[in-house]
Amino acid sequence: MAGFAQGQKDAFYLVLEAIDQGEFRPGERLVEAELAERFGVSRTPIREALQRLETQGVLARDGRSLVVASLNHDQLGELYVVRAELEGLAARLAAQHAAPEEIRVLWEMVRKDRELIARPELLARANKRFHRQIHMASHNRYLIQQLDMVHRAMVLIATTSLVAEGRGEKALEEHERIVRAIEARDGDAADLALREHISQAFETRLRLEAER
Missing domain, CATH: 1.20.120.530 (GntR ligand-binding domain-like)
Known part of the structure; x- marks a missing residue:
C-alpha cells in the first residue's frame, strides 16, 4: 500500500512538473494511457494524480476529457x-x-x-x-x-x-x-x-x- 501511495505522489508531481515546464499547454488534452507510458508508471497512479490535479484546478473537464486549465x-x-x-x-x-x-x-x-x-x-x-x-x-x-x-x-x-x-x-x-x-x-x-x-x-x- 505504501508503494502505491508513493507512486501516486510521484505521478502527481511528474505531471505537474511537465505542465510547469510547458510540455503541456493550457487547453491541451491529457491522456491517461499516454502519460503512463511517458512516465513509466501504471495507469492507476496516473488516474489518481489527474483526479487530484482536477480537484486543485490545474486540470479542467472538456466533455469527457481532461485538459490543462487556463486562466482568464x-x-x-x-x-x-x-x-x-x-x-x-x-x-x-x-x-x-x-x-x-x-x-x-x-x-x-x-x-x-x-x-x-x-x-x-x-x-x-x-x-x-x-x-x-x-x-x-x-x-x-x-x-x-x-x-x-x-x-x-x-x-x-x-x-x-x-x-x-x-x-x-x-x-x-x-x-x-x-x-x-x-x-x-x-x-x-x-x-x-x-x-x-x-x-x-x-x-x-x-x-x-x-x-x-
Whole structure:
C-alpha cells in the first residue's frame, strides 16, 4: 500500500512538473494511457494524480476529457491578489523566524541568480526556488501549504514575466530589498517589499498580455 501511495505522489508531481515546464499547454488534452507510458508508471497512479490535479484546478473537464486549465483575465487578477497577501505574510514571518543560515542562503541565491539575467526561463526556475526558500523561512506549515497551492495554479500561466526587457534585473533588485528587510528583522518592510515585488510582476504580465 505504501508503494502505491508513493507512486501516486510521484505521478502527481511528474505531471505537474511537465505542465510547469510547458510540455503541456493550457487547453491541451491529457491522456491517461499516454502519460503512463511517458512516465513509466501504471495507469492507476496516473488516474489518481489527474483526479487530484482536477480537484486543485490545474486540470479542467472538456466533455469527457481532461485538459490543462487556463486562466482568464479575472482569474489571473484573483490569483495575484491572493499570492501577494500570502507571500507578504511569509516575508513578515521570515523576518521574525528565519535562522541566520536561511538568510545567508537567500543572499547566495540572489548572487547566483544574477548570472541568469540573460536566460529568463532559467531565471524563472531560480525565482521559484527563491520564493520557496522564503516560504520555508516563515516556519509556518499551514501558510506553506496554502502557498504551495497558489504556486501550483501559477503553472497555468504560459510565460514568465521575466521575459520582459529589463524585468530580470529589476526583479533581482526587488529580491535584494526583500532579503535586506528579512535580515534586518523588519517584518513591515519585508511584507511591503514582497507585495511590491508581486505587484510589479503582475503589472509586467499584464503589459505582456496586452502586447499580444
